Amino acid sequence: MSDKFTNVWTIAEAFEGKLKPVSFELLARGRSLADACGEQLVSVLIGAKVGDAELNSLISHGADLVISVQDPALEAFIVETYSNVLLDLVEQRKPNIILAAATNNGRTLMPHAAMRLHTGLTADCTDLQIDLATGDLLQTRPAIGGNILATIKTPNHRPQMATVRPRSTQPLPEDPSRVGKIEQVQLKPELLDKRVMRLSFKAEAADESNxxxxxxxxxxxxxxxxxxxxxxxxxxxxxxxxxxxxxxxxxxxxxxxxxxxxxxxxxxxxxxxxxxxxxxxxxxxxxxxxxxxxxxxxxxxxxxxxxxxxxxxxxxxxxxxxxxxxxxxxxxxx
Ligand SMILES: Cc1cc2nc3c(=O)[nH]c(=O)nc-3n(C[C@H](O)[C@H](O)[C@H](O)COP(=O)(O)OP(=O)(O)OC[C@H]3O[C@@H](n4cnc5c(N)ncnc54)[C@H](O)[C@@H]3O)c2cc1C
CATH class of the missing domain: 3.40.50.1220 (TPP-binding domain)
Known part of the structure; x- marks a missing residue:
């Protein structure tokens, strides 16, 4: 099964045109998995207003390919629409592994997408390794109130999906000499879920945010x-x-x-x-x-x-x- 599904994807996150640090942390996780599988590391950005310099920084932090789906309609995180866009990409390109951050966005998008893809998802992983014999992703996370560490596999379904806790990984040092490709993908209007729209945005109080x-x-x-x-x-x-x-x-x-x-x-x-x-x-x-x-x-x-x-x-x-x-x-x- 894994023959048909290749490459490791990480979901980048941005706010007001700037990539969030967790995007680079995920690349560090993804790089070692991609190397272990002999596959490419792809960073997927769904959003708006993120410029070329920022996209290039994904490459200098480990990505081989950046897939950027940007449109003003994607500025607000609307899970139905983001999930439609992600699924469309997954169905065309069939990634082996998808990693996202265990942030509000990642924790909302990944279960939504995993359910529609009929595959498994392990949330809040603290360790990720490849079982070299089978190619399965070994997804380790604390369980039972943090008293044990459980290692979970998705042997019968692809893609293998996991979220990773922010700040649990050091990003790779920036290497401006790394070469990669940026692919701009046009948003298909039919992927927008018109039932949901953002009417206003209220930031959390400074003491609570981040x-x-x-x-x-x-x-x-x-x-x-x-x-x-x-x-x-x-x-x-x-x-x-x-x-x-x-x-x-x-x-x-x-x-x-x-x-x-x-x-x-x-x-x-x-x-x-x-x-x-x-x-x-x-x-x-x-x-x-x-x-x-x-x-x-x-x-x-x-x-x-x-x-x-x-x-x-x-x-x-x-x-x-x-x-x-x-x-x-x-x-x-x-
Ligand atoms: C499914 C589930 C999920 C949960 N999720 C969470 C969670 O996400 N986060 C969480 O925190 N809890 C969670 N809980 C609740 C958890 O079990 C505890 O009830 C809670 O953490 C207790 O909070 P506390 O330590 O503030 O209060 P207490 O356990 O009542 O402790 C208060 C402490 O303050 C000390 N103290 C009293 N006076 C002073 C003083 N003057 N100076 C210094 N120390 C003093 C006491 O000695 C005591 O140790 C969850 C429980 C369940 C069942």
């Missing part, structure tokens, strides 16, 4: 006691150049908003520094943050599970530690 892109996250849980106390988390995050996240308990209580929720049913984050204030460390929370580079936990309970994953643990009251941290950082800054 939580996954932040190098520093200060997260609060039920131990913060009330919504007003999150102000101190915002002060600390500002001093560290970071963003504020939250446990599900804090979100359920209305102290933070859902886009800030970290964990199994929220976002997966991989910051350089994760500070957990008054968070117990339930497995569902750990599933979204335990691979952070450095974890600092502050909790009054010395037996809190969060200390098992923390690099630095402070057994103490968040309301003593927070003002102290904030004033030391302010001193340093001044």
């Amino acid at each position: 939580l996954q892109d932040s190098d520093v996250i200060v997260a609060g849980g039920r131990g913060m006691k009330k919504a007003d106390n999150f102000v101190q988390l915002h002060d600390l995050a500002r001093l560290l150049g970071g963003k504020v996240g939250a446990s599900r308990d804090a979100v359920d209580r209305g102290w933070a908003r859902y886009p800030q929720q970290i964990g199994l049913s929220g976002k997966t984050v991989l910051p350089k520094l994760y500070i957990a204030m008054g968070i117990s460390g339930a497995i569902q929370h750990l599933a979204g943050m335990k691979t952070s580079e450095t974890i600092v936990a502050v909790n009054t309970d010395p037996n809190a599970a969060i200390f098992q994953v923390a690099d630095f643990g402070i057994v103490g009251d968040a309301f003593q530690v927070l003002p102290e941290l904030i004033s030391r950082l302010e001193e340093r800054k001044s």
Whole structure:
């Protein structure tokens, strides 16, 4: 079966004409898979306003071919239309593997497309390898609240589809000498789903947007006691150049908003520094943050599970530690 389906595709993402970093991270994953299969690496961009320099940067970061389907009608991400465009390309060109980012767009587009292609999809992969004996993609992801790693295959269907967590891969170094091809594909009007249109666009509040892109996250849980106390988390995050996240308990209580929720049913984050204030460390929370580079936990309970994953643990009251941290950082800054 795999003979008919060749090449590894990655789905690039852009916003207002600029490629998102995850587009390059996916190319690093895709490059090693394409090399292992002896196939081409193709970056597929569906969108609008992305110029040649940006498209070329996909090649200098590992793509052999860029398929660009751009049209003003594709500026807003509308899953029905994007899925129509992707399916049309897949049906004509039959890729072996399709990788997308586990972002809002990727997590919406890929299940929609996989269902219509009657193939499997593994979401949120942390590792991808090729089984050299069969050519199957080995798709590894955390399961059961992050307690085990499951490796999943799609032996009977093609393409093999997976999403990859943003910031789980270093992009390849840029190589301007790499040679590749850019193919502009005209949008077929019949692929536009006219039932859905974007009427307006409202950006998330600055503290909630791009939580996954932040190098520093200060997260609060039920131990913060009330919504007003999150102000101190915002002060600390500002001093560290970071963003504020939250446990599900804090979100359920209305102290933070859902886009800030970290964990199994929220976002997966991989910051350089994760500070957990008054968070117990339930497995569902750990599933979204335990691979952070450095974890600092502050909790009054010395037996809190969060200390098992923390690099630095402070057994103490968040309301003593927070003002102290904030004033030391302010001193340093001044
Ligand atoms: C299907 C499912 C999905 C879920 N998804 C998520 C998810 O995505 N994200 C998530 O977070 N949870 C998720 N949960 C919920 C999870 O099981 C926990 O209930 C939740 O993480 C607890 O939040 P918490 O740590 O803020 O609260 P608690 O568990 O109540 O912990 C509060 C902590 O604060 C400490 N504390 C109290 N006072 C202070 C103080 N003054 N200073 C310092 N520390 C103090 C306490 O010792 C305690 O450890 C999910 C659960 C299920 C069943």
